[in-house]
Amino acid sequence: MIRKIAVLGAGTMGHSIAEAFAMHGFEVNLFDTDSNRLQAAKEEIRAELSLLAAEDFIPQPAIQATLDKIAYFTDLKQTVIDRDYVLEATPEILELKQNLFKQLDNLCPPHTILASNTSSLKLNDMMALVSPSRKERILVTHWYNPAHLIPIIELSYFGNMPEDLYTQVEALHLAIKKQTVKVLKDVPGLVANRIQQGVAREVFSLIEMGIAAPADIDKALKFGPAFRYATTGQLEVADFGGLDIWCVVGDNLLKEMDSSECANKLLREKVQQGKLGIKSGEGFYKYSPEKISAIKNDFMRKLIHQLKASEYYI
Ligand SMILES: NC(=O)c1ccc[n+]([C@@H]2O[C@H](COP(=O)([O-])OP(=O)(O)OC[C@H]3O[C@@H](n4cnc5c(N)ncnc54)[C@H](O)[C@@H]3O)[C@@H](O)[C@H]2O)c1
Numbered sequence: 001m002i003r004k005i006a007v008l009g010a011g012t013m014g015h016s017i018a019e020a021f022a023m024h025g026f027e028v029n030l031f032d033t034d035s036n037r038l039q040a041a042k043e044e045i046r047a048e049l050s051l052l053a054a055e056d057f058i059p060q061p062a063i064q065a066t067l068d069k070i071a072y073f074t075d076l077k078q079t080v081i082d083r084d085y086v087l088e089a090t091p092e093i094l095e096l097k098q099n100l101f102k103q104l105d106n107l108c109p110p111h112t113i114l115a116s117n118t119s120s121l122k123l124n125d126m127m128a129l130v131s132p133s134r135k136e137r138i139l140v141t142h143w144y145n146p147a148h149l150i151p152i153i154e155l156s157y158f159g160n161m162p163e164d165l166y167t168q169v170e171a172l173h174l175a176i177k178k179q180t181v182k183v184l185k186d187v188p189g190l191v192a193n194r195i196q197q198g199v200a201r202e203v204f205s206l207i208e209m210g211i212a213a214p215a216d217i218d219k220a221l222k223f224g225p226a227f228r229y230a231t232t233g234q235l236e237v238a239d240f241g242g243l244d245i246w247c248v249v250g251d252n253l254l255k256e257m258d259s260s261e262c263a264n265k266l267l268r269e270k271v272q273q274g275k276l277g278i279k280s281g282e283g284f285y286k287y288s289p290e291k292i293s294a295i296k297n298d299f300m301r302k303l304i305h306q307l308k309a310s311e312y313y314i
Contacts, residue, residue, distance in 0.1 A: 007028060022066045033074065038072045049067070088116050112137065140155070154192060199221070201264065
């Protein structure tokens with residue numbers, strides 16, 4: 001049974017993964033090599049919990065109770081020495097993750113299960129330097145940003161881990177009210193990111209061709225397909241609409257749509273111009289610096305409302 005957890009890397013993903021476990025009563029050790037980042041993570045977690053309380057998603061006393069469940073570390077051995085489950089959310093660099101898993105193999109008790117939040121690296125490559133017995137206790141668990149709010153966790157089921165251990169990891173995520181997806185093959189992007197990139201490719205192409213303005217394209221998605229997708233998956237949508245219709249429309253439309261195998265030209269040009277989105281003040285839209293924190297809070301607030309509503313349709 002998994003009780004004691006460690007999260008390694010307190011950046012964008014790590015801090016909110018630690019928060020998600022702590023919100024549901026798990027003891028979490030949060031580790032980072034950068035002590036300033038740990039301090040910033042503590043403040044981010046407090047602010048995110050305060051927003052959850054302000055939106056009546058958690059009771060006010062849960063803020064302090066959650067904060068009390070998280071301990072902060074810069075010493076890896078102390079972080080993991082008594083842990084049942086260790087998840088790494090460190091930079092997406094293969095050598096870094098390989099060496100980290102090798103260290104963890106030596107520092108953790110034999111029963112510890114290790115997990116990676118990688119977005120694009122193969123499990124087999126990441127566990128190249130660990131012992132054969134530990135290879136049975138490693139998996140990919142892919143969270144979505146912001147991790148404390150987005151329900152999906154993709155779990156790898158690639159044949160290296162016995163069924164009973166996989167079931168323990170699955171139960172851990174169900175206990176913190178997440179929805180798990182069992183991914184059967186070690187493919188880049190797993191399931192959710194591949195779906196998302198398919199949508200993004202067409203959206204960037206529509207902008208590039210001048211088919212509609214950015215706000216209208218986003219509106220078409222939010223109030224069209226995505227409105228339905230929040231409650232109904234693509235395969236259900238196809239069944240409801242009729243597979244014969246989907247077949248005809250696919251034959252007519254897919255040959256007209258973008259099929260490029262790399263990032264869109266317009267997207268690349270924006271990156272080259274330093275237009276990186278909210279973090280640089282401009283992407284497809286413009287953001288004035290004084291409004292950025294309000295915009296981010298508004299994004300989180302909408303997700304909290306959606307999460308509340310989702311309790312009715314799960
Ligand atoms: N950002 C996303 O939307 C997202 C979504 C899903 C998965 N991921 C994956 O999660 C992982 C982390 O991404 P992120 O966006 O949180 O990165 P990030 O850069 O925000 O955070 C990484 C943290 O790791 C710390 N770090 C560096 N070396 C370390 C080490 N050896 N041990 C422990 N900590 C170390 C850094 O100080 C930093 O705080 C990556 O594998 C990424 O691909 C990211």
